[in-house]
Amino acid sequence: MDSFNLVAHEPRMLVLTDEKTFEEMKELAWNKKTAAFGGLKNLLSRPKPEDINITHSEKQYKPFWHAVCSTHFEYKRKCEFTVKISDPIVQKVIVCGEEKAIDPQRNIKLSRIEHCLESTTKEIFIDAYSENEDDFSRYITMPARELGQTEELNEGDNIVVPVKVKAAYIVRKLLSEMIKPIDADEILDETVKIDTLDLYFRPIYAFEYTWIPKNKQNVLEFDGITGEFYSGKVLKQKMTEIFTEDALFEIGGEVAGFIVPGAGIPVKILQESRKRKKIIDKT
Incomplete structure (x- = not known):
């Protein structure tokens, strides 16, 4: 495994900016x-619009990871194959100056060296709070601003949902799916690149509705970018970070140990300062 190279770009932290x-x-x-209580089947029990009030609202920032991994494996392997000598009058076969024996089944065995190249790419999106994979692909083409720290989002009453999934977890997940045993006699190059490792925050507006005559509450969450809405929950208070940012984005030591425990495989980190703030126009 001495030929193994892992090249990982420094993780970035971004917030989507084109919000309503x-x-x-x-x-x-x-x-x-009225959609907040739309699940009620009985038409007679559905609330009238005038009986519903918005009793609480809050802005949340929810995190997700976007990661892209690519692999390049180059190696050589020896392979034997059989050639049938169908003409019975043939008694000897010389290949590349070397005489090959003809076995009783009128076959000769030859060998070759195969020079192989394998390249693959995988992209994943993971909810950084629930750890579930989901399709957040629509967001990565939208304008975003790079963050130096999550405190930049914590203005006023904004609630930043904490990140439960570290960058190292994302990298280990990709490596476990991308790295596989290679049937090779000589490995020329084993390179795995983490081409993208971005932590996004997307703005969500949560509204609590109260059906006044019934004193019943339901919550809808509205995507601050797309306007889509769905059932959700309000948090009503700021949340504490689970990891320090250094621990959240550290990947070198943890990943090297995951690949070959104790082997000290070098992990090349391409440094890109996360503290540089900029507008990234991806449209």
Whole structure:
């Protein structure tokens, strides 16, 4: 495994910026208030719009990971194959100046060296709080701003949902799926690249609705970028970070130990400062 190289770009932290205003989201939430209790089957038990109020609203930032991994394996392997000598009058076969014996089944065995190249790419999206894979692909083409720290999102009453999934977990997951045993006699190059390792935060507006006559509450969450809505929950208080940012983005030592425990395989980290703030226009 001395030929193994892992090249990992420094993880980035980004926040999506092309979001709707709070006023726009509140108007949308008001127009959708009956949908908060839309699961009721009995038409007679459905609330009237005038009986529903918005009793709490909050802005959340929810995290997800986007990662892309590519592999390049180059190696040589020896392979034997059989050639049938069908003409009975043939008594000797010389290949590349070497005489090959003809066995009783009229076969000769030859060998060759195969020079092999394998290249693959895998992309994953993982909810950084629930650890579930999900399709967040629509967001990565949208404008985003690079963050130096999550505190930049914690203004006012904003609630930043903590990240439960570290960068090292994402890398180990990719490596476990991408690295496989190679049937080779000589390995020329084993390179695995973590081409992208980005932690995104997307703005979510959560609205709590109260059906006043029944004193019943339900919550809808509205995507601050797309306007989509679905059942959710309000948090009502700021949440504590689970990891320090250094621990969250550390990958070198943990990944090297995962590949070959104790072998000290070098992990090349391409340094790109996460503290550099910029607008990334991907449209």
